[in-house]
Amino acid sequence: MAENTLDRAAKNIILSLQDYALLSGRALSNLFRRPLTLADIFTQADSIGVGSIPIVLLTGFFTGGVLALQTSASLSQFGAGAITGQLVSFSMIKELGPVLTGLMVSGRNASGMASELGSMIVTEQVDAMRALGSDPLKKLVMPRLVATVVMLFFLAILSDMVGIMGGGAIAVFMLGQDGSQYFHSSYQSLVFGDIFQGLVKPVFFGFIIASIGCFYGMSTKGGTQGVGRATTQAVVVSSVLIIASDFVISRLMIGIFGR
């Protein structure tokens, strides 16, 4: 009995994984097929990228600020208060910028995509699209994938910058540190590997957000309740995957760059 349930659960997981891979693969293959509809990509880029700027600015700034606040005390104990800037910039660029932006955009857009596509599924708009001879993977999924990957890349950079500035503001105005020393230490010790790591992560996270959001949206079943379920699952799964893949990518990068 229990074995049966386990069996079925395992089979379902494999089937879902297969569907997920098919959806992502086929959506991406549309990138290389002419004509490419840039208009759909721009519309999505606008709603995902521009729409997310305020939350990315706010979280970035306060994260940088709190990092400076919390670490400067410990660093000063060892007489190393001068490298507060370095610590903030390392943390922001390699970890917190990409991860927090990813989580924020996941909460905002993975849910948005799942509920939008889910509603289109339950009102048969996706079937109507197929019946009218156009591919929903090309019209709906591909533009969201491309737009999220590109936009998250720039949003993460924005978050890094605002975070370092937020840390600077705290260091200077609240901790009384020297501003030029802070900014000097924050970029002086950065090497290519750190920046590269910080730029690779948002590309993966963007892909996770859009593909998971679209996957749960496109596999919505059972009316409005199903849309709610798809939305929640999309946010939960994409957030967990972002954090898990962050670990994997970090480990890989340390392997490659040695830091």
Place this chain on the structure above:
Amino acid sequence: MADAAQAEQAAGKRETWSQTHPGEPVVVFDGVSLRSGGHTVLDNISFRVMGGETRIILGPAGVGKSVLLKLANGLIRPDSGTITVFGENVGRLREDDLFTLRAHIGMVFQEGALFDSLTVRDNVAYRLNEDHVAEEEVDRRVREALRFVELEDTIDKFPSQLSGGMRRRVSIARAIISDPELVLYDSPTGGLDPITSTTIIEIVVKQRDFYNSSSLLVTHRLQDAFTLATHRFNDGNNKMEKLPDGKVNENTTFLVLHEGKLVFDGSTLDLVHSEDPFIREFIE
């Protein structure tokens, strides 16, 4: 009537599939079965639709009528049996080839399924825009299609601003804008008042008699089914009229589904004279 004549000319210019394949059925269901979550939705269904024929599908709620139309359009694949549309096995076609095939099939969904983020104009023009048809031509054809369903003045509205019956008619306009040879109507009059229903049936009759398209039509309203069978389109006054002497349209025939099986396949007269207790109960 000038543009109607123009449209006729345009329709006549292109060779249709039934013209190049005379005597071949447009749609063939052969032993089609579909199961869903352990129960059988459709069980060994076989029938055919010839060129210019209208087949009315009747049956109680939940018997699988909508599913049957989706199967015909390749939106769902059958578990067994073959479905042939325009000579192609839709159960086996790749999705890309299905998109090509569907260029000749119009579908009206049960709930309309209009794109709620697009205006009526963009909904109706969807197919033309996808094919990158020139702007002026799109405009002309959208107006023509909307005039056909008598909704020209809604062109800039959004679907949420329309009544149920209007949405249904926009959905018909969207389905027929590319002059499809096969139209699949899923309950086009479901949940509508008798007057609006008659307007919609008139559109279906016009599409049948004026453009000679083949169709599969699901309906819950027996009355509409009989109107379809006993009326013809008069292009002189652009109205539907009753056939003289109580005659029925030879090309309009019936399919009745019951508990997943096809229990009736025949003409209007056969249907009204059927002895089958289920059919008797259903049509009375």
